[in-house]
Amino acid sequence: MRILIVEDEVNLAEALTQILKKHHYSVDAVHDGLTGLDNALSGIYDLLLLDVMLPGMDGMKLLRTIRAEGIPTPVIMLTAKGEIPDKIAGLDYGADDYVAKPFSTEELLARIRAALRRKGEVVPEDGLRFGDIELHPSTLKLSCKGKELKLILKESELLELLITRKQAVTSKEQMIEKLWGFDSDAEHNNVEVYISFLRKKLTFLNSAVCINTIRGVGYVLEATS
Template identity: 85%
Template sequence: MRILIVEDEINLAEALSQILKKQHYSVDAVHDGQEGLDNALSGIYDLLLLDIMLPGMDGMTILKTIRAQGIHTPVILLTAKGEIPDRIAGLDYGADDYVAKPFSTDELLARIRAALRRKGEIVPEDGLRFEDLELNTSTLKLTCKGKELKLILKESELLELLMTRKQSVTSKEQMIEKLWGFDSDAEHNNVEVYISFLRKKLAFLHSSVKISTIRGVGYVLEVSS
């Protein structure tokens, strides 16, 4: 899952990025309002951590703009402790939650998990299941019929995306945006390499699940007949 941090305190943004990456989230961080809006409008993120006081464009304007554009990505506002009117306004404008600075890391992670659950996503600590596969996105372990192996991070992120989308086709472009970011230099062959790795590991586990190629469209999880 990919999270966007919009926070002008660079040290805080970097600290949050490291915390979230240790929880196996993919993270992008920007430090001004306009760049935050541009990234948020891409629609590739599963959750936004949005500071209210930002240079260029404030967080409330970003929030109102993305909601007006029909983007329903969960938003958690980062607010100063005394900004109660801002918290109320933020919730009225469509924020899902807020966290007052300074905040506890554990509380922030719990609020992120709760916001993703409300969205209908399966968050990492819950694990993911599809047919005979179970993926623990915290430990990167993939289990099938009592056999277990460990994936590398990009394999886990790619399989998580496919499992979350279930039997919907996912294009290479969607995979690149979700796993590497929309401004990444990653190309289609990066996706093909990790798809090949995953297919070999599913075969090793003797899973009934296979990754099928829909020519010209993308990839989808299917069950072998």
């Protein structure tokens, strides 16, 4: 899952980035409201962590703008302002939650999981299952019928995306945007390499799950009986 941090305190943004990456989220961080708006409007993010006091455009205006544009991405406001009126304003503008600084890491992670559950995303705490495989993103482990192996991070992220897409076809462009970011230099062959890696590992596990290519469209995860 991909999270956008919009926070002008660079040290805090870097610390949050490292924490979230440690918990296997993909993260982009920007430090002003206008850049945050540009990124948020891309629609590639599963959640936004948004500061209120930002240069260029404040967080409240950014939030109002993305909601007016029909972007439903969950938003957790991060701010030093902890007064009730500020919280009410943020929630009225379309925020899903509001966390006042300073906050504990565990509390923030719990609020992120809760916001993603409300959105309807699968939050992989106990494993993602599809056919005869089970993926544990927190440990990067993939298991099938008693056999287990460890994936590298991009493999795990790609398989997680395919599982959570629920058998919908996923294009290479969607994979690049979700896994590398919309402004990444990653190309189609990057996706093809990781698809090849995953196919080999599914074969090694003797899994009935396969990644099928829909020519000219993308990839879909399927389970044969």
